[in-house]
Amino acid sequence: MTRRSTLRTARNQPQQPRSRATVSVILEAAIRVLEQDGWDALTTSRVAEVAGVSVGTLYQYFAHREAIVEALQNRELERASEMLERLLKSPEPKSDRELARAVVEALFGLYKAAPALHRVLAVDGLRLAPPETVVAFDARSVGLVKAFLTVASARLRPMSLEAAAFVIYQSVRASMLAYFLESPAGVNDDVIVDELTELTVRYLTT
Amino acid sequence: MTRRSTLRTARNQPQQPRSRATVSVILEAAIRVLEQDGWDALTTSRVAEVAGVSVGTLYQYFAHREAIVEALQNRELERASEMLERLLKSPEPKSDRELARAVVEALFGLYKAAPALHRVLAVDGLRLAPPETVVAFDARSVGLVKAFLTVASARLRPMSLEAAAFVIYQSVRASMLAYFLESPAGVNDDVIVDELTELTVRYLTT
Amino acid sequence: MTRRSTLRTARNQPQQPRSRATVSVILEAAIRVLEQDGWDALTTSRVAEVAGVSVGTLYQYFAHREAIVEALQNRELERASEMLERLLKSPEPKSDRELARAVVEALFGLYKAAPALHRVLAVDGLRLAPPETVVAFDARSVGLVKAFLTVASARLRPMSLEAAAFVIYQSVRASMLAYFLESPAGVNDDVIVDELTELTVRYLTT
Amino acid sequence: MTRRSTLRTARNQPQQPRSRATVSVILEAAIRVLEQDGWDALTTSRVAEVAGVSVGTLYQYFAHREAIVEALQNRELERASEMLERLLKSPEPKSDRELARAVVEALFGLYKAAPALHRVLAVDGLRLAPPETVVAFDARSVGLVKAFLTVASARLRPMSLEAAAFVIYQSVRASMLAYFLESPAGVNDDVIVDELTELTVRYLTT
DNA sequence: AATGAATGAGAATTCATTCAT
DNA sequence: AATGAATGAATTCTCATTCAT
Numbered sequence: 124m125t126r127r128s129t130l131r132t133a134r135n136q137p138q139q140p141r142s143r144a145t146v147s148v149i150l151e152a153a154i155r156v157l158e159q160d161g162w163d164a165l166t167t168s169r170v171a172e173v174a175g176v177s178v179g180t181l182y183q184y185f186a187h188r189e190a191i192v193e194a195l196q197n198r199e200l201e202r203a204s205e206m207l208e209r210l211l212k213s214p215e216p217k218s219d220r221e222l223a224r225a226v227v228e229a230l231f232g233l234y235k236a237a238p239a240l241h242r243v244l245a246v247d248g249l250r251l252a253p254p255e256t257v258v259a260f261d262a263r264s265v266g267l268v269k270a271f272l273t274v275a276s277a278r279l280r281p282m283s284l285e286a287a288a289f290v291i292y293q294s295v296r297a298s299m300l301a302y303f304l305e306s307p308a309g310v311n312d313d314v315i316v317d318e319l320t321e322l323t324v325r326y327l328t329t
Numbered sequence: 330m331t332r333r334s335t336l337r338t339a340r341n342q343p344q345q346p347r348s349r350a351t352v353s354v355i356l357e358a359a360i361r362v363l364e365q366d367g368w369d370a371l372t373t374s375r376v377a378e379v380a381g382v383s384v385g386t387l388y389q390y391f392a393h394r395e396a397i398v399e400a401l402q403n404r405e406l407e408r409a410s411e412m413l414e415r416l417l418k419s420p421e422p423k424s425d426r427e428l429a430r431a432v433v434e435a436l437f438g439l440y441k442a443a444p445a446l447h448r449v450l451a452v453d454g455l456r457l458a459p460p461e462t463v464v465a466f467d468a469r470s471v472g473l474v475k476a477f478l479t480v481a482s483a484r485l486r487p488m489s490l491e492a493a494a495f496v497i498y499q500s501v502r503a504s505m506l507a508y509f510l511e512s513p514a515g516v517n518d519d520v521i522v523d524e525l526t527e528l529t530v531r532y533l534t535t
Numbered sequence: 536m537t538r539r540s541t542l543r544t545a546r547n548q549p550q551q552p553r554s555r556a557t558v559s560v561i562l563e564a565a566i567r568v569l570e571q572d573g574w575d576a577l578t579t580s581r582v583a584e585v586a587g588v589s590v591g592t593l594y595q596y597f598a599h600r601e602a603i604v605e606a607l608q609n610r611e612l613e614r615a616s617e618m619l620e621r622l623l624k625s626p627e628p629k630s631d632r633e634l635a636r637a638v639v640e641a642l643f644g645l646y647k648a649a650p651a652l653h654r655v656l657a658v659d660g661l662r663l664a665p666p667e668t669v670v671a672f673d674a675r676s677v678g679l680v681k682a683f684l685t686v687a688s689a690r691l692r693p694m695s696l697e698a699a700a701f702v703i704y705q706s707v708r709a710s711m712l713a714y715f716l717e718s719p720a721g722v723n724d725d726v727i728v729d730e731l732t733e734l735t736v737r738y739l740t741t
Numbered sequence: 742m743t744r745r746s747t748l749r750t751a752r753n754q755p756q757q758p759r760s761r762a763t764v765s766v767i768l769e770a771a772i773r774v775l776e777q778d779g780w781d782a783l784t785t786s787r788v789a790e791v792a793g794v795s796v797g798t799l800y801q802y803f804a805h806r807e808a809i810v811e812a813l814q815n816r817e818l819e820r821a822s823e824m825l826e827r828l829l830k831s832p833e834p835k836s837d838r839e840l841a842r843a844v845v846e847a848l849f850g851l852y853k854a855a856p857a858l859h860r861v862l863a864v865d866g867l868r869l870a871p872p873e874t875v876v877a878f879d880a881r882s883v884g885l886v887k888a889f890l891t892v893a894s895a896r897l898r899p900m901s902l903e904a905a906a907f908v909i910y911q912s913v914r915a916s917m918l919a920y921f922l923e924s925p926a927g928v929n930d931d932v933i934v935d936e937l938t939e940l941t942v943r944y945l946t947t
Numbered sequence: 948a949a950t951g952a953a954t955g956a957g958a959a960t961t962c963a964t965t966c967a968t
Numbered sequence: 969a970a971t972g973a974a975t976g977a978a979t980t981c982t983c984a985t986t987c988a989t
Contacts, residue, residue, distance in 0.1 A: 372961085372962060372963080373962075373963060373964080374962075374963090384963090384964080384965095385965085385966085388963095388964070388965080393963075393964080394962090394963060394964090
C-alpha cells in the first residue's frame with residue numbers, strides 16, 4: 124500500500140518562519156471550523172477561508188485534505204503522550220490513588236479545552252486515512268501505562284499487565300469522551316473524575 | 330433543528346409484506362456494503378445495486394441516505410437492549426460475577442458476529458445525522474444498568490448510581506470495541522472477557 | 536498497467552434508445568466544441584453545456600474526460616478503416632493510378648468534412664490516453680495497404696512491403712493533414728490530390 | 742489575435758552572459774523534463790526546480806509558460822533549417838540520390854538524438870500557443886526545398902514545385918517521426934532511410 | 948536579479964435526490 | 969410500485985502567474 128506523503132515540506136531548508144506561521148494559521152482554522160460547524164464543514168475551501176489564506180496556499184503546506192486532520196491528530200496525540208509520560212514517570216512519590224487522580228484530571232483538562240476537536244479526533248480520526256496512526260498512538264499510550272504497571276506491580280493485583288493496561292486506558296478515555304459528548308444526566312465534572320479514579324484504583328490494586 | 334422524518338411509511342399502518350421484505354433486502358445490502366467496502370462505499374446507488382433494486386425504490390422506503398443508517402442503528406441497538414434487559418432481569422439467581430460475565434460475554438458475541446457493522450455504528454454512527462439516536466440509546470442502556478444497580482445496591486459499594494452505570498457501561502463497551510478494532514498484542518478473546526468481568530465486579534462491588 | 540474502463544455501459548440490457556441518443560448528443564457536442572474552440576476548450580462542463588445535458592449525465596456515459604476523445608477517435612478511425620478496406624478490396628478493376636487516386640480522394644473527403652476534428656485526433660489524439668489506440672489504428676491501416684501491395688506485387692517494384700506500406704501511408708496521411716492545417720501557398724485541392732496520387736504511383740510502381 | 746511577446750529581454754540588446762546561461766539552463770531542464778516525464782509534467786515549477794532556479798527567475802526570462810516551448814521549438818527548428826540549408830546549398834557535387842540520402846540521414850540523426858523532444862515538438866508543439874511558429878518554420882523549410890528544386894528542375898520531372906516541395910517535405914518528416922514514435926514491425930533504421938530516399942528520388946526525378 | 952510564498956480561477960469528478968415513464 | 973436517466977451543487981486539487989522581500 125503506497126501511502127501518500129502528507130506534509131509538504133519546503134525542499135530542504137529549515138522551514139521559514141512565515142511558512143511555520145501559515146501552517147499554524149491553517150491548523151487553528153481547521154480547529155475552529157471543527158469546533159463550530161463539525162466534521163462535514165471541514166472542506167479545504169472553508170478552512171482556507173477561515174484561515175484567511177487561499178486554497179492554493181493550503182495545498183502548499185498540506186498535500187491533501189486528510190493531511191490536515193492527520194496533523195491535528197499528531198499534535199494532539201503528542202500532547203496527550205507527553206502528559207501521560209510526565210505524570211507516570213514523575214519522581215515525586217504519590218499514593219496510587221493520587222497518581223490515578225492526577226492522570227484522570229490531566230486527561231479531563233485536555234478534553235475540556237477542546238471537546239469538539241477531541242470528539243472529531245476520536246470519532247472521525249478513527250475512520251480517517253491512517254488508521255495506523257490512531258492504533259499506533261493507542262499502542263504507545265497503552266505501552267506507557269503498562270510500563271508503569273510493571274514497575275508498580277508489587278502493589279497491584281496479579282493480572283495480565285498487557286490486558287489491564289489496555290482495558291484501563293480504553294475505559295478511562297472512552298468514559299471521559301462520552302461524558303463530554305453526551306452530557307449524561309446526573310453526572311458532573313467532579314463526579315466523573317472521582318468515578319474514573321475509583322475505577323482505576325479498584326481495577327488495578329488489591 | 331427540524332428533523333426530517335425518516336421512514337417513508339406511516340409508523341403504525343400495517344406494512345405490506347412485500348414492503349417489509351424490500352426494506353430488509355436494502356438493510357442487508359447496506360450491511361454487506363459496509364462490511365465489505367466500508368463507510369465511504371455506502372452510497373445510495375451502491376446499496377440499491379447490491380440490494381437488486383433501483384435507487385428509486387430505495388427512496389420509496391427511506392426518506393434519505395441517513396435513514397438507512399438510522400434504521401441499521403435502531404435494529405442493532407434494539408438487539409443490544411433486549412439482550413441487556415433479558416440478562417439483567419433474568420429471574421435465575423446468579424452471583425454478581427456470573428452475571429457480569431454473562432453480560433460481557435453476550436456483548437462480546439454481538440460484536441464478534443459483525444465487527445465491521447459495529448465499528449461503523451460506533452465510529453461512523455456517532456458522527457452521523459442523529460447524534461440523539463446514539464445518545465438516546467446509550468441513555469437507555471445506562472438506564473437499564475442503573476435500574477439493575479439500584480435493585481442490587483445492597484450488595485454494592487456506596488456510589489452515585491447514575492455515574493457508576495454510565496462509567497461501567499462506557500468502559501465495557503469501548504474496551505470491547507477497541508479490542509475488535511485494534512487487535513492489541515497480548516490480549517485475546519478469553520483475556521478480554523476475563524478482564525472486563527473483573528473490571529465490572531471490582532468497580533461495583535465491595 | 537491497469538487501464539480504466541472508458542464507456543459506462545448500462546449494466547446489462549441493450550442500451551436504451553434514450554441512452555444511445557444521449558451518447559450521440561454528447562459526442563456531437565464534443566465535435567462542435569472542438570471545431571469551434573479547439574482542444575483546450577474541451578472541458579467536461581463545456582461539452583455538457585453544449586450538449587444540453589448536465590455534467591452528471593455526461594459522466595453517466597463516459598467514465599472520464601478522455602473517454603470522450605477516445606470515443607470520437609474510435610468512431611473516426613472506424614470510418615477511415617472501412618473506407619480503405621472498401622476501396623482496396625473493391626472488385627471493380629481499376630488501373631493502379633485510378634485506385635491510388637480513389638484512395639487519396641476518399642481520404643481528402645474525410646478530412647475536408649471535419650478538418651478540426653481530424654486535426655485534434657491526429658495531433659492531440661496522439662498524446663492522449665491510449666497511445667496504443669492510434670498506433671493500433673495505424674498498424675491496421677498499414678496492414679490493409681500491405682495486403683493490397685502483396686496482391687499487386689507483380690506490378691510493383693521490388694521492395695520491403697512492410698516498409699513501403701508504412702511509408703506511403705504516413706506520407707499521404709501527413710501531407711493531407713498538413714495541407715488542411717497549414718493551407719500552404721501555391722497548393723490547392725486539385726493539386727494536392729494530384730501530387731499525392733503521383734507520389735503513390737511513382738513510389739510503388741516501376 | 743494579439744500575440745504576447747515571448748522573451749523578456751529586448752531582442753537585440755546584447756544579453757549578459759549570466760542571462761544567456763540561465764536561459765540555457767532552463768531550456769535544458771525543460772528538455773529533461775520532457776524526455777523523462779512527458780508533456781504533462783512540463784509545469785513551470787517543475788522546470789524551475791530541475792533547472793535549479795526559482796519560478797520567479799524563470800519568469801524573469803520567459804514571459805509565460807508557452808514561451809519556453811516556443812524557445813525550444815525555435816532552437817530545434819533552427820538546427821533543422823541550418824542542416825537543410827547546408828546540405829542543399831553545398832557546393833560539392835553529388836548525385837540526386839546521394840543528396841536525397843544525405844538529407845534523409847541528417848534528419849534521421851536529428852530525430853534519433855532526442856526523440857522525445859521531437860515528438861513533443863511535433864505533436865504537442867503543434868497544438869501549442871503559436872501555430873504560426875510551426876507553420877512558419879514549415880514554410881521556411883519548404884521554401885528551401887523549393888529553391889533547390891528550382892535550381893535542379895532541369896533534372897526533375899515537370900511539376901508544381903510549390904506542391905512537390907510541400908509534399909516531399911511533409912512526407913519525409915512525418916514518416917520519420919512516425920517511425921520513431923510507433924516503432925513499426927518489419928522496419929528498421931536502414932530500411933527507413935533507404936525507403937525515404939527512394940521515395941524522394943522517385944517522386945521528384947524522371 | 949533572485950526568491951518562493953501566495954493567489955485563485957478553473958478543471959474533473961461524485962453522489963444524494965428527483966421525476967417522467 | 970418500480971425504474972433509472974438526469975440533475976447540479978459541492979468538493980478536491982492544480983498550476984500559471986504575481987509580487988513583497
